[in-house]
Amino acid sequence: MSEQVLHISIPDGAIGQRLDAILAQQLPDYSRSRIQSWIKDGLVEMDGVVCQKPRHAVLGGEKIKLIVLLEDSTQVEAQEIALDIVYEDSAILVLNKPVGLVVHPGAGNPDGTLMNALLHYHPPLREVPRAGIVHRLDKDTSGLMVVAKTVPAQTHLVEQLQRHAVERIYDAVLVGNLKKGGTVDKPLGRSPQDRKKMAVREVGGKPAVSHYRVLEHFRAHTRVRVKLETGRTHQIRVHMAHLGYALVGDPVYGSRFRIPKRMNAEFVAFLRAFQRQALHAGALSLTHPLSGKVMKWRAPMPDDMMELVDILREDVEIFEEQQLGYDEFDYDYGVEVEWVTDDDIPD
Incomplete structure (x- = not known):
């Protein structure tokens, strides 16, 4: 086992909440059951006094010292x-x-x-x-x-x-036409129907906030950018599905395929074969532990997501050309065309 000492201040607005519950909110990387075991083992001090009762009701403002034991x-x-x-x-x-x-x-x-x-x-x-x-x-x-x-x-x-001082921004492609950006402020917890899944839990869930912005509309899909305020398990996937716009290819929270009318058969096949959630952590910003400087990094979307976006864009272009009646013309881009000039037209 290895140990790490953490110092936490209980928020003033947490009056009446259980100690294990408020620590689980403040320590999203650790399960509530693990935090409860640390409390029972005497690894939590509250204002300098060991507290071994997970159910202890906090007043707000307490200073917590926690010895985190990790394998x-x-x-x-x-x-x-x-x-x-x-x-x-x-x-x-x-x-x-x-x-x-x-x-x-x-x-x-x-x-x-x-x-x-x-x-x-x-x-x-x-x-x-x-x-x-x-x-x-x-x-x-x-x-x-x-x-x-x-x-x-x-x-x-x-x-x-x-x-929540680490900035994490994600690129995602959603099923459906999401009209505008906004914020999802819905607590998340284990689904009562399936413990392997997460779900919005108004009672007993942990606070979760996602800010999203629409980047691009397609015929039946939307490209968005999501900024996390919290970092719960499957947060973006659950929040977007809760809005009714699940991620393309999400095998757990996704809905059935939405294929636009008259879509190219090759494009349809690509969409059906996209079997992973279209989600990419594209930007990261944090304060360096030694220098104290804010550092930022960006990473482009992987090839499969880039191809997905390209296909959805091309589908829009083809559909708009068809709507304008361009499909009535017989184009053959492989044949050289001799253009007629004014000089070629007889008087």
Whole structure:
């Protein structure tokens, strides 16, 4: 086991809430059950006094000292897996995670994960809890992640995430015509019908806020950019589905295919074959743990999402040409045409 000390201030507006519940809100990377076990083990001090009651009602404003115990990564095998490193220095590294790469080993994915790759790329990460991973992306979501290379850097990054000071912006393609941008402020929790899924839970859910902006309209789809204020599991996927505009290809929260009328058969086949959520973490901004400077990175959408957008754009162009009546003409772009000039026309 490895340990890390965190200092948290209970929000003033949390009066009457359970200690375990408010800590779960402040520590989104850790499950409530794990936080409860830390409290019961005497690892939580409130204003300098150990508190071992998860149900303890807070007053607001208390100062919490929490000793976070984490399984170390010494038993995880180092594996040579290619990494797309965007930035690296002595404290952090930023990488562009590809589609299909799982972040942590777990049931069904004992190896071949990002953690295995990181331990091979930088062996000293064995000394850092969770090999320096401070946040995660779903297996089939691509994009930018930051990894701490030292324990102090990890503590600094975790505290930034707790304060919602790390800016994460995603590109997504949705099913349906979303008219305008806005904000989804809906708490999330485990679905009572399926514990493997997340759902909007007005009672018992954790606060979750997503800001979204429409970038481009297609005939039956919308490209959006989403900025996370919080970082709950599957947050964007659930929030967009809650609005009625699930992500293209989402196998868990998606709806049936929406194919525009008269769409090219080749385009239809591509849409049907797009079997992962069209979601990419394209921008990341944070304060560097050592320099204190705000740093920003961007990563372009992967090829499959770029092709998806290109196809949807081309579909719009073809449809608009047909609407204008251009399809009545017999174009043959492979034949040379001799254009007639005014001089060729007889008087």
